[in-house]
Amino acid sequence: MSADTAPLSSLPPVKGNFLGRLPVLKQLRQSVGLQRGMLVTGLVITALFLLVALFAPVIAPYGFAQLRDDSGAFGAQQPPSAQHIMGTTVGGYDVFSRVIWGAQTAVMVIVFAVVFSIIAGILLGLVSGYLGGWLDRVLVVIGDAIYAFPSLLLAIVLSIVISGGQSNLWGGIIAAALSITVVFIPQYYRVIRAETIRIKAEPYVESAKMLGASTSRIMFRHVLRNATRTLPIIFTLNSSEAILTLAGLGFLGFGIEPTAAAEWGYDLNKALSDVTSGIWWTALFPGLAIVLSVLGITLVGESLNDLADPRLRGRKRVKVKSGAVSETSVDRTLPSDEDILEENA
């Protein structure tokens, strides 16, 4: 009856070409107006960020720890020039090169952190939500406790534990990723657990129970795949949080050594005193890099979130008397696909 009751987005796309079935592209086709604008902007920025990370060795004119080239040392705190388009830092590094290399570090940390925490969070949430009982209660209290705690502090403590605070490239990246992982697990856990509990009460799960399906069959065949539909959204939102947490750690001096990798937060920390004396380029560019990458990923995540929620999804306006009338099921044989899609829309 009313045009916006059943969420079509909660149903899997079946018809249409292969491209239309990929998660992000499906939403891209679905979106209109401002929402499409936001999604496209986000996708473009994110793609740029990933490309920069991938091709950092090609794009960056110097290495991230390079202090001199054939014509001698770069010099510290040099303003932007033809040779150093974003100037040099207090430590004498080329700002532009470190901004480019920083994208690579950020992407690596995101990938590790999000992959680790998704696997752990989903398993815990699924088991805890479906089985319930005392295990569930204990996990919930622990999860809530960690969730409510300032995650940056937790990440600091963990980075001390894992790496003693400072380390080389891979050690630093894994340490940062693991600290972020522990902070993220409760978030995935909460979301997946809530979904699991909701799905557990769905008739199709009860129906599987009625048929005598084993617990593991129900959990993995019926609950898991339905519970993880919101993951692309959480994935993107968490990726931006990972960048921010990494930068926060770096800013407090718990990041990665400048000689091991470029890290935006670390550079901003070093730029702290520059600002007071009016040197702006050392802070501005790494800062903008953080803002842009987080902005891009968040735009994608927010748009996906809006599109997944029929209440928040916008639609194109139509002309009067356009479209086919949706039918009722009386005296017709079997409905065509379009009819059913409309009925469900």
Added chain:
Amino acid sequence: MTTSLLPTDAPSVVAPKPKSAGGGLGRYLLIRFLLIFPTIFILVTLVFLLMRTIGDPITAAQGGRLTADQLAERIHAAGYDRPVLVQYFEYLGQVFTGNFGNTISDNRPVTEVLVTYGGATLELAFYALIVAFIVGIPLGMLAAYFRDRFPDAVLRIFAILCYATPVFFAGLLLKLIFSVWLQWLPVAGRASTRTELNMQSLPNKTGIYLIDAISLGSPAAIGDVLAHAVLPGIALGLLTAGVFLRLVRTNVIGTLGTDYVDAARSRGVSEFRLVRKHAYKPALIPIITVIGLQIALLLGGAVLTETTFEWKGLGFQLAAYLGARDFVAVQGIVALLAVFVAVTNFVVDVIAALIDPRVRY
């Protein structure tokens, strides 16, 4: 920096049960109160265990400076050579009595550090919350009112920018523009040296400069304190404001789609009033719960803001102790913050329950 943009919901353990008559509220409050203790216990234990896995704090702090014998002697004297379990129970007992140990670097009780610097952090958080409320909530309602139209898009981009800008970068930019280039506001610190000296003479200092300045009775001092507060308050406040804006917008749009809003509309209630009254108040209940969780974000942000603006609060001090590898101090401060977070979340949940008539009656 976390707990911000995720689809957050109320803490899942004991959500207030609607339609519970009579003793429902009392029961809920009691269970919610009792839940504070396991929360603190878990966090304190977690921090203790994590910090101990890297060895004893004395080696970490003084490792390079002392000989092996001296080190062993100090470790023995502090009792760090006993079994971890014994130390753990001793620590729990101490925490229970409010003793969080002494710092290694400057040998002060952690509780004293907290009393000295806690006020500053509280003051900063207060300013930030004011900024967040003033900016976030009305703009969120406005965005919901204009949903999917141009003002909404602008507001949403603003919200995402607030969130995407790390507080320290926002702080640096603000400093660069308003303090260094325009020279309107002070660069760092909580007050000028003169004001601080004047306040030293006060008989009963609170450590909260605004209150101290007011009790000094000097308008110049008040102005000085406020001028120092503007930039850090905005830097930290905007971060939270972005989250509030988005939260209010989503929840209000959600309630705007409900039948009761349509019902009120069918009685001729104006669109603006629908947003302000019908949609906002029901939306407020989940919002308040999430605001409780934002306390954590605010405290994490405070550490970064205080470092950026040399605001001598708990976060600044924590960063200093971290630099000095003084893990007793770190452990103490983190444990104390855990207590603080657990209690505030309790208070916030109580407020949320009191607002909801389904729980109240």
Added chain:
Amino acid sequence: MKPVVEITDLSISFATDGGAVKAVDGVSLTVNRGEVLAIVGESGSGKTVTAKTILGLLPDTATTGGAVVLTNRAGTGESDVVTLSKKELREVRGTDVSMVFQEPSTALNPVYTVGWQIAEGIRAHRKLSRAEAKREAIEILRKVGIPDPEVRVNYYPHQFSGGQKQRVVIASALVLNPGLIVADEPTTALDVTVQAEILELLRRLRDEFGTAIVLITHNMGVVADLADRVAVMYQGKVVEEADAKTLFANPQAPYTKQLLDAVPRIGQGRIQTTERLALRDAGIASRAAEGRTDKPVVVAENLVIEYPGRLGQKGFRAVDDVSFRIQPGEVLGLVGESGSGKTTIGRAIGGLTRATGGSLRVLDFEMVGFSERKFKPLRADIGFVFQDPAASFNPLLTIADAVAEPLVIHGRASSPADARKRVDELLEAVQLPKSYGDRFPHELSGGQRQRASLARGLALEPKLLIADEPTSALDVSVQARVLELFAELQAEFGFAALFISHDLAVVDLLADRIAVLYHGKLVEEGTGADVLDHPKDPYTRRLLASLPVPDPVEQAARRTVLAELQSSPGDNPA
């Protein structure tokens, strides 16, 4: 006098994810003063959209053409809702036209008192002090039959029962005395006994206040009870318009005839039931001749089902001291309103809810304190059909995979692909084309999904099928065909069934025996003829009398009976 509303050539299209959809196509209708016009149709007919247009309440995704001219109560002004500005629309809403919604529990804002919500409507149009507005709110609450309105004006919505909430919603629509009230399925969410009371109240609005009502409904009984004139909508068009008596006595459009034929009537299935009974008795007799006696499939003796309370609180007793049995091949209809415990009994038999007291033997297996592991092999002999066909399929599995599930779980097939032949047979048995096995649930209509659900329930040829409100989510014409199919399948497979429904007429169509539940207790049990033609229990009588029949003349007579029943002492609804 001018009509209160005059709709001319109304067309409405919606933007959906699947493109533009036309919901209303050239509809013209008029409603006269103090008249009840019923707009009847099934889902997708455009009736709700038409009604919402009268108040200009369509979402932004809708585009409207044509004219909807409202005249105010005094007859002094008229306005075309389609072209009004937002401000003018606001002035019309509440004063000239207002609305009663389907679901009273969501139509009231949970965080404001009902008095506040009614007063807000008054103060949106008239300059009154809070105290004056509140006084008017009390007055209108009294008029719609809320007891102690002075006290209850300060209550929050959750403190009222469902029927009272609907009265409050009606009060808030009535308070400014509009000439027209649009009631969108005003009784669909309510139990049938409460429905009768709300219909009575709506009748009073027309008779005492002279308010015209546009009644949107799919229920022909409700139409017969209340409407003066009826417009039947189908696929966005009005296919027939007539006064109520004429329409029911002499329907013209083929669609109207079909619709009326599809409505189940009490006593309609009596002949089949008797035939079936005779066949079954013959079967029992022949088996008894071979020296075999049939064991009952389900035996409940003093069954008690309690839901545990939270820490230290008292549990809730959903089923209290209920005894019944189901013989092989027999269909037991379980009837009751919400909260009667009927669904709980079905779930307990299926092992989804634990029976806590008395005895419940299913296929000779004791369900009180049962262990899932021992019960599991027996599950192959129990089929289940759920209420909501949309939710009872995993959205990510194809229909064939879902129907194959029971076969795979109980080892009759090694994989869904292996089971495909059997699945195709089953789909054919429920009259679905084989190719539908490759579709996903959302690609089927509601009725088709419920057929598939039946196929799944019957996959293992169970001895017992539990059907929990299997047709209550379906349109009436679809319901008729699913019920027919159910009866055919039952005759073919010969399973015993527990058929749970709130609708006496539906149960009567299929059930050999009927059991009536009220507040967890079984108040009456017997054959359809016993229970429905000669009810003994006062509750059964009231339930029967409350059920509106699709015939205005007969319904008017039944109303008098119901009024007598309600005035006579006896148990009253909570």
